Amino acid sequence: MNEQSRAPLRTAEERLAFCDRYFASVGARTLVARSMYREYEVPIDVDKELIERPFYWMWVEASRQPVEPTVLRLAFDDAALSREEARLNAELPAVGIPGFAKRRIERIDFGSHLFDRILASAAQRGRAVCVREGGEGSELVPWLMVNGIVSYSADINREEWFSYAVCLENLQIVDRFYERIRHRDLSGARASEILNHGRHTLREAWITLQEALRNHVAAQDDRWAEEAMIRLRDDLAQLSAYYESLLDDLSEEERASLVQERERKQAALIEKSTPRVVCHIHQTALVGLRLQRGRLAGT
Amino acid sequence: MRELADETIRTGERPWSFSVRGLDVESELEALLHMGRESRDADWELFRLAAIAHHAWMSPSFDQLLALEHVQFTPLPHQVETALRVVRDLRGRAILADEVGLGKTIEAGLVLKEYLVRGLVRKALVLVPASLVSQWTKELNQKFRIQAIPQRDEWTWTTDGVIVASIDTAKRPPHADLVRDQWWDMVIVDEAHKLKNPRTKNWQILNQLQHKYMLLLTATPVQNQLKELHTLITLLKPGQLGNPAEFAERFVANPRTPKDPAALRQTISRVMIRNRREDGALELPKRHVRIVPVELTPEERAFYDAVQAFLRSEFERSRMARTSILPLITLQREICSSAYAALLSLEKMLKKTTDPDRARRLQSLIEQGASIPSYAKVESVLKMLDDAPDKIIIFTEYRASQDFLMYTLKRRSISAVPFRGGFRRGKKDWMRELFSKKIRVLVATESGGEGINLQFCHHMINYDLPWNPMRLEQRIGRIHRLGQTEACHIAHLVTKDTIEEHIMEVLQDKVRMFEAVIGRLDDIVSDIRLDLWERRIFEAAMTSRDEREFVNRLKSVQMEDLMLQKGGRHPR
Structure with a gap:
C-alpha cells in the first residue's frame, strides 16, 4: 500500500498544473496563459460536467440554438485574481450595456466548487483505461489493475490508497502496481491487443484481486475496531439500562411505544458506530507491459 | 464477477x-x-x-481535521479545538454551549464539513429559528462551501444534501411525518434551549428523528431548572445522566442547585463543550455594564401603584377562582417595561370582562395611564442618545414599547428602524442593512433579536429587563461577539421602587446556578453587596404576593449564595 507523505493539490502551482493537464486532456483550448491565470474554452460535454445548469441545456436542445463555447477564467492566487479583474474591468465599456454580462473570474483553491467539479470530472473520465508499453508487435505481459481506497470507519474514518494488479498469465499479485507504472511511457491500446497475451480470464483475475484485498485488510491492525466495538457496547448498554428503567409502571401501549423508541435508537447507534472496512474500487485498467527477461514480469 | x-x-x-x-x-x-x-x-x-x-x-487519519483545508476562512483556535473534540472524543454527538459570540455556528459548520469531506454525512438537517434560515444557509454556502438549501416544501425533506429548516415547520403536519421518516446522517439544532421541555413538540420531534450525529447549539443549556440539562442530554445520549429520578437523586439538591457540581460537570463534559471568554477563548473588547436607575414621574408612579393594587386584587380573585394568572404576570411585566405597554393589556382585559365593577376599574386605569404626560424611561433614553453620538441598539420585550420608542425618536428627528421576530427574512436583512449603513438607532424586540449579528454597533440600552438572564446575555451577545473591535457599553434601565429593581437579583441567582454547573458567565450584572440583597429580599417578599413564581425563586436562593460574589469572594 502506498503511504503518500503529502496530500496532493495543496499548492496553487499543483492546482494550476493539474488544470492545464485536465483541460488539455478533455480537448479544451487554452486562450490565455498568464502567471497563475488561465482562460480555457471548453467543449460542451465538459461544460455540462463543470457547470450546473441543466435547464439552460434543456432550452438549448429544445430550441436548437447554436451556443457559444464557454470560456472559463481561472485565477490560482489572489494576486492573479485582482490583476486580471482589473484588466477585464478596463476592457469593459465605461457605461454598462444591458445584456452585457460582467465576465467573471473563478478563484481556484482547494475546496472551491469549480475545482471540486474539475476533480470529479477527472475522476469520472479516468476510471477505466487500456494501455500498453512499446509499439505494436512487442511482446506484452497482460495485467488487470484496480486502484481505490480502503476505508476503515466507525464513528470516524481513515482511508488508504491501494493499487493491486494481477497478471493474466500466471495470476501473480503485485501490490502498489500503479506507483510502479505511472511514470512509464504508456499509450492507448485496444483491450483485445492485451488480452491476447493472457492465459487466465478476467473473471479469474478479478476474483484473485478481491482475495488479495481481503487478505490485505485482514493483515491490518484491529485495535481501532476493537476500541470502537467497546465504545459501541458501552453505549448500547447505557441505552438499554435507561429504557429498562423507564418501563415499570407503564401501560402496555406506552411500553410498546417506548420499546419501539429504544429499538430505533439502538439501530441508529449501531449504524453510527459499527466498525466497517470498505474497499472502494475507483479505477480499473488493462495494462500490457513489455516483457523483460529475468525480471519480475513487467514491473 | x-x-x-x-x-x-x-x-x-x-x-x-x-x-x-x-x-x-x-x-x-x-x-x-x-x-x-x-x-x-x-x-x-x-x-x-x-x-x-x-x-x-x-482522509488519511482518524484524528485530523480535514475540513480546514476545504473552508474559505481561518477559524479561531478554540473553534478548531472544539470541532476536533466533537469528532474525535465526543464522537459526533455534542452540545456546543459556548458563550454567546464565540462562534458556535462556526464550530458546528466545521464539524458538518468534516463529516461531509470524510463521506460520513450525505444527508443532514439543520433546524434553526425561522428568522435564521437564510443566515445559516448563506453562511454554510459561503464560509464552508457546503451546498445547503433552505427547506421550501414537502419534497425538500426527501432530497439528499444539507437542508436548513425552521423547527416550527418541521414539527408541524404534514412535514413532521416526512421529517421522521428520513434517515439523517447529521442533525444540528440551533438555539437548542428551546428543547428544554420533553413535553413540547420541539423536543418530541427531535427525539423521534433517526440520526447518526447530532449537535445541539445553545449558550444557555440551563435556564431555569437543572432538569433542563437532563432533558437536553437525553436527546443526545439517553442514559448519560440516568433516568429523571436517578438524575434528581444523584445531582439535584433543589431544582436550581446541583448536589455535586464537580461530578455533574465531569459527567456532562462527555457530551458538552463550553468555551468562555475568560478562559482565553477569545480576546473580545471589554464590556461595560451599568444599571441606570430611573425615577418615575409622579403620574407614572400613581399609575404603577394603581396597577399594582389592581394586580394584587386580581391575583386573589384568580386564586379563589383557580383561573390562570398568566395575563396578570404579563401585565406585571408590561408595567415594568412602560405604562404604554401595560395599556394594551388593560384594554384587552376590558374587552373580555363581563363584570361591571371590574370594567369600571379597568376603564379608570386606562384613562389614568393614557393621561400620563411624560415617560421617565423615554426621557432617559433620549438623554443617553444625546450623550452617546454612536449607533445604539435599544432592546425591549414589548411591541407597544417599541412602537412608542419609534414614535418618540421620529418626533425628535432621530433616525431609527424597528426589528422584530414577525418580519419576513428579507425585511430583517434590509433593516439590518439600513442600520449598518444609514440609521443611528435600531429598536428591537426580544424575538427579533435572536441570532442577529450587529458587531458594527457597540452601544446597547436595555429599555426593560427580561426575566431570564440568558436572554439578557443573548441580547448583549448581538454586539459583544466575534468581529467587535470596540469596547461595548450596555445600560440596563431599571425603574426605582418597582418590581423591576428586584429582577436584577433574580437574574443574579439564576446566573449562579448556571455557573455552578456549566461555568461562569461574564459580568452581566453588577456585583451586589450583602446589605442590598437583604433589603431587596425583604422588599420582594412585601411586593411579590401577586407574583408567585417570582417569590418562589427568591425563596430558593441560599444564604451562602447571597454572601458570595462572583468568583467566591466575600463582599466588603
Whole structure:
C-alpha cells in the first residue's frame, strides 16, 4: 500500500498544473496563459460536467440554438485574481450595456466548487483505461489493475490508497502496481491487443484481486475496531439500562411505544458506530507491459 | 464477477465487517472490450489525473481535521479545538454551549464539513429559528462551501444534501411525518434551549428523528431548572445522566442547585463543550455594564401603584377562582417595561370582562395611564442618545414599547428602524442593512433579536429587563461577539421602587446556578453587596404576593449564595 507523505493539490502551482493537464486532456483550448491565470474554452460535454445548469441545456436542445463555447477564467492566487479583474474591468465599456454580462473570474483553491467539479470530472473520465508499453508487435505481459481506497470507519474514518494488479498469465499479485507504472511511457491500446497475451480470464483475475484485498485488510491492525466495538457496547448498554428503567409502571401501549423508541435508537447507534472496512474500487485498467527477461514480469 | 462486490463478507471473529464497493469492474472491463476503439493517449493522462484526485480527497487519519483545508476562512483556535473534540472524543454527538459570540455556528459548520469531506454525512438537517434560515444557509454556502438549501416544501425533506429548516415547520403536519421518516446522517439544532421541555413538540420531534450525529447549539443549556440539562442530554445520549429520578437523586439538591457540581460537570463534559471568554477563548473588547436607575414621574408612579393594587386584587380573585394568572404576570411585566405597554393589556382585559365593577376599574386605569404626560424611561433614553453620538441598539420585550420608542425618536428627528421576530427574512436583512449603513438607532424586540449579528454597533440600552438572564446575555451577545473591535457599553434601565429593581437579583441567582454547573458567565450584572440583597429580599417578599413564581425563586436562593460574589469572594 502506498503511504503518500503529502496530500496532493495543496499548492496553487499543483492546482494550476493539474488544470492545464485536465483541460488539455478533455480537448479544451487554452486562450490565455498568464502567471497563475488561465482562460480555457471548453467543449460542451465538459461544460455540462463543470457547470450546473441543466435547464439552460434543456432550452438549448429544445430550441436548437447554436451556443457559444464557454470560456472559463481561472485565477490560482489572489494576486492573479485582482490583476486580471482589473484588466477585464478596463476592457469593459465605461457605461454598462444591458445584456452585457460582467465576465467573471473563478478563484481556484482547494475546496472551491469549480475545482471540486474539475476533480470529479477527472475522476469520472479516468476510471477505466487500456494501455500498453512499446509499439505494436512487442511482446506484452497482460495485467488487470484496480486502484481505490480502503476505508476503515466507525464513528470516524481513515482511508488508504491501494493499487493491486494481477497478471493474466500466471495470476501473480503485485501490490502498489500503479506507483510502479505511472511514470512509464504508456499509450492507448485496444483491450483485445492485451488480452491476447493472457492465459487466465478476467473473471479469474478479478476474483484473485478481491482475495488479495481481503487478505490485505485482514493483515491490518484491529485495535481501532476493537476500541470502537467497546465504545459501541458501552453505549448500547447505557441505552438499554435507561429504557429498562423507564418501563415499570407503564401501560402496555406506552411500553410498546417506548420499546419501539429504544429499538430505533439502538439501530441508529449501531449504524453510527459499527466498525466497517470498505474497499472502494475507483479505477480499473488493462495494462500490457513489455516483457523483460529475468525480471519480475513487467514491473 | 460482481457477486462478491457490494456484499458484506463474513469476517469470522474480526471486529469489523468487510465489503467491496464502488466501480463495477466487470461492466467497465466489458465496456473496454466492446468499445471498438483503442483508448486514447489522453485517457491514460485522465487516468493519472483521476488517481491524483482520489489521493487529494482521501482522509488519511482518524484524528485530523480535514475540513480546514476545504473552508474559505481561518477559524479561531478554540473553534478548531472544539470541532476536533466533537469528532474525535465526543464522537459526533455534542452540545456546543459556548458563550454567546464565540462562534458556535462556526464550530458546528466545521464539524458538518468534516463529516461531509470524510463521506460520513450525505444527508443532514439543520433546524434553526425561522428568522435564521437564510443566515445559516448563506453562511454554510459561503464560509464552508457546503451546498445547503433552505427547506421550501414537502419534497425538500426527501432530497439528499444539507437542508436548513425552521423547527416550527418541521414539527408541524404534514412535514413532521416526512421529517421522521428520513434517515439523517447529521442533525444540528440551533438555539437548542428551546428543547428544554420533553413535553413540547420541539423536543418530541427531535427525539423521534433517526440520526447518526447530532449537535445541539445553545449558550444557555440551563435556564431555569437543572432538569433542563437532563432533558437536553437525553436527546443526545439517553442514559448519560440516568433516568429523571436517578438524575434528581444523584445531582439535584433543589431544582436550581446541583448536589455535586464537580461530578455533574465531569459527567456532562462527555457530551458538552463550553468555551468562555475568560478562559482565553477569545480576546473580545471589554464590556461595560451599568444599571441606570430611573425615577418615575409622579403620574407614572400613581399609575404603577394603581396597577399594582389592581394586580394584587386580581391575583386573589384568580386564586379563589383557580383561573390562570398568566395575563396578570404579563401585565406585571408590561408595567415594568412602560405604562404604554401595560395599556394594551388593560384594554384587552376590558374587552373580555363581563363584570361591571371590574370594567369600571379597568376603564379608570386606562384613562389614568393614557393621561400620563411624560415617560421617565423615554426621557432617559433620549438623554443617553444625546450623550452617546454612536449607533445604539435599544432592546425591549414589548411591541407597544417599541412602537412608542419609534414614535418618540421620529418626533425628535432621530433616525431609527424597528426589528422584530414577525418580519419576513428579507425585511430583517434590509433593516439590518439600513442600520449598518444609514440609521443611528435600531429598536428591537426580544424575538427579533435572536441570532442577529450587529458587531458594527457597540452601544446597547436595555429599555426593560427580561426575566431570564440568558436572554439578557443573548441580547448583549448581538454586539459583544466575534468581529467587535470596540469596547461595548450596555445600560440596563431599571425603574426605582418597582418590581423591576428586584429582577436584577433574580437574574443574579439564576446566573449562579448556571455557573455552578456549566461555568461562569461574564459580568452581566453588577456585583451586589450583602446589605442590598437583604433589603431587596425583604422588599420582594412585601411586593411579590401577586407574583408567585417570582417569590418562589427568591425563596430558593441560599444564604451562602447571597454572601458570595462572583468568583467566591466575600463582599466588603
